[in-house]
Amino acid sequence: MVWINQDRCAIVGVGATDYYVRGQSHPRTINDMVGEAILKACDDAGISVKQIDGFAYYSGAQMGYGDKADTASLMEMLGIPEVKFTAALTSGGGGAAGAVGLATAAIMNEDATHVVTVMALQQYKQRLGTVFGASAPSPENSFLQPSGLVGPGHLMSVLARRHMHLYGTTRDAFAEIVISQRENALNREGAMRRTPLTKEEYFASPMLADPLCRLDFCLETDGAVAWITTSTERARDLKQKPVLIHAAAHGGQREWGRAFAWMGMPDPHFGSSGHKPIGDRLWQQSGLKPADMDVALIYDHFSAMVLMQLEDYGFCEKGEGNDFVLSGAIRYKGGSIPVNTHGGQLSEAYIIGATHTREAVEQLRGVAVNQVDDAEFALVTGGPASLPVSGCILRRA
Amino acid sequence: MSLEYGPAQLLPGDKIAISTDTSTEPFWQMAKEKKLTACQCAKCGHFRMPPTPYCPECQSREMNWPELPGTATVFSFAICTRSPYSGEPLIYVPVVVDLDGAPGARLVSNLVGIDAEKVEIGMKVKVDWNPIQDGWLLPVFRPV
Numbered sequence: 015m016v017w018i019n020q021d022r023c024a025i026v027g028v029g030a031t032d033y034y035v036r037g038q039s040h041p042r043t044i045n046d047m048v049g050e051a052i053l054k055a056c057d058d059a060g061i062s063v064k065q066i067d068g069f070a071y072y073s074g075a076q077m078g079y080g081d082k083a084d085t086a087s088l089m090e091m092l093g094i095p096e097v098k099f100t101a102a103l104t105s106g107g108g109g110a111a112g113a114v115g116l117a118t119a120a121i122m123n124e125d126a127t128h129v130v131t132v133m134a135l136q137q138y139k140q141r142l143g144t145v146f147g148a149s150a151p152s153p154e155n156s157f158l159q160p161s162g163l164v165g166p167g168h169l170m171s172v173l174a175r176r177h178m179h180l181y182g183t184t185r186d187a188f189a190e191i192v193i194s195q196r197e198n199a200l201n202r203e204g205a206m207r208r209t210p211l212t213k214e215e216y217f218a219s220p221m222l223a224d225p226l227c228r229l230d231f232c233l234e235t236d237g238a239v240a241w242i243t244t245s246t247e248r249a250r251d252l253k254q255k256p257v258l259i260h261a262a263a264h265g266g267q268r269e270w271g272r273a274f275a276w277m278g279m280p281d282p283h284f285g286s287s288g289h290k291p292i293g294d295r296l297w298q299q300s301g302l303k304p305a306d307m308d309v310a311l312i313y314d315h316f317s318a319m320v321l322m323q324l325e326d327y328g329f330c331e332k333g334e335g336n337d338f339v340l341s342g343a344i345r346y347k348g349g350s351i352p353v354n355t356h357g358g359q360l361s362e363a364y365i366i367g368a369t370h371t372r373e374a375v376e377q378l379r380g381v382a383v384n385q386v387d388d389a390e391f392a393l394v395t396g397g398p399a400s401l402p403v404s405g406c407i408l409r410r411a
Numbered sequence: 412m413s414l415e416y417g418p419a420q421l422l423p424g425d426k427i428a429i430s431t432d433t434s435t436e437p438f439w440q441m442a443k444e445k446k447l448t449a450c451q452c453a454k455c456g457h458f459r460m461p462p463t464p465y466c467p468e469c470q471s472r473e474m475n476w477p478e479l480p481g482t483a484t485v486f487s488f489a490i491c492t493r494s495p496y497s498g499e500p501l502i503y504v505p506v507v508v509d510l511d512g513a514p515g516a517r518l519v520s521n522l523v524g525i526d527a528e529k530v531e532i533g534m535k536v537k538v539d540w541n542p543i544q545d546g547w548l549l550p551v552f553r554p555v
Contacts, residue, residue: 154461
């Protein structure tokens with residue numbers, strides 16, 4: 015069953031601030047960075063900021079994990095005259111790729127005409143890496159936090175361990191993910207890590223939560239990214255070649271639920287990314303299959319979760335991610351499905367998934383730094399985390 | 412590849428706080444008496460953790476709090492290398508365990524009394540108690 019909104023909306027502009035090492039965007043404010051990303055996205059699209067009449071956030075409109083975007087404040091700050099749609103996908107970075115579906119809902123329901131999605135992150139007061147340890151334990155997380163699993167990396171190492179146990183997955187595969195993405199960042203202007211990485215250097219990296227070492231953890235960065243969605247019809251009159259929203263889904267199953275904030279997932283969900291229902295829906299909505307994707311922008315907060323998403327989206331069978339990755343399949347040069355051609359969150363920057371949509375747009379416009387030849391379809395995914403998780407397929411116009 | 416870490420340490424109880432609500436309070440009150448329990452539906456017998464107001468299987472609000480044997484099986488674990496409180500080097504082993512006597516119920520806890528590199532998925536462990544803030548006792552586990 016083809017999605018009724020297939021190709022009827024498009025991303026027409028993207029904008030981003032510089033990316034900063036954690037905390038170094040200070041004394042800029044979060045709204046300063048949000049505003050810059052939105053204004054640049056409008057400029058890229060060739061529209062006035064005053065034409066924005068919709069907001070489709072993810073992560074509950076949180077900007078990182080301590081700041082929050084408020085539509086009314088952004089309207090005052092940027093001079094947006096009227097808002098006709100303002101909503102957010104719930105929970106956290108899991109919704110990063112599904113926000114285009116929310117924007118599509120706003121437009122196809124004829125509520126809004128030009129919808130902005132924005133994410134910003136500033137880790138000046140609170141590091142994201144230890145965010146769960148910094149909060150007072152609620153009755154719910156009193157069953158988690160006392161164990162000393164205080165950061166997302168701690169939590170996901172427990173999932174990675176189970177995957178290694180069940181399927182024989184090795185750290186060599188995690189290394190390949192990190193090293194291949196680093197190679198993609200070498201020529202990426204503005205990327206945080208642009209020096210080549212050897213396997214020896216990877217294995218010398220300190221263990222933070224065995225089986226994950228420091229290099230398996232994504233960067234901690236500051237910055238903002240925004241994009242503008244409108245109808246495909248309107249998009250034809252704008253400055254850029256539109257990038258069509260071909261399929262989009264968010265949600266997930268109870269067996270995944272709160273995921274590593276719960277740890278109750280039965281096998282095989284425990285050693286997974288929780289994305290299989292999203293992948294199934296995207297392939298059903300589009301009639302496409304994994305082999306039809308030209309490039310994949312896979313949410314890489316931790317290397318091991320890239321491997322599990324490749325399985326859940328069906329690029330390889332469940333449990334075969336190790337051999338798939340080690341075959342060179344995800345390499346930009348020579349791989350069957352180039353992954354995170356911008357360096358991803360492991361080597362470029364981490365703005366809670368928003369950088370992946372930016373890269374997908376660049377690939378489908380044909381202007382990416384590591385351009386995949388003749389790229390027509392890009393898969394973008396949100397972060398394996400508490401539901402919803404999400405994904406979308408974007409298409410060259 | 413096997414790294415050597417040495418003994419898995421207990422986290423300092425004086426740094427650990429919990430909070431409770433109506434649904435979770437019985438678990439912690441029994442823990443104070445060194446009794447390990449899990450939330451069980453009084454109607455259909457399904458176990459759930461953490462305790463919540465409704466049984467996800469039959470939606471009943473009736474609960475039982477049976478005293479469990481206190482043994483468990485390691486489902487997965489991590490080896491962490493820095494204190495969550497001071498950031499100083501500290502080897503500790505967060506574990507996810509399947510609780511004996513409560514099928515489907517898990518606890519996220521710590522394993523102590525073993526060198527971290529010797530921890531294995533599937534090993535049998537038994538509960539012990541770590542005094543934490545405000546007079547509560549936190550369940551931790553040791554090898555059987």
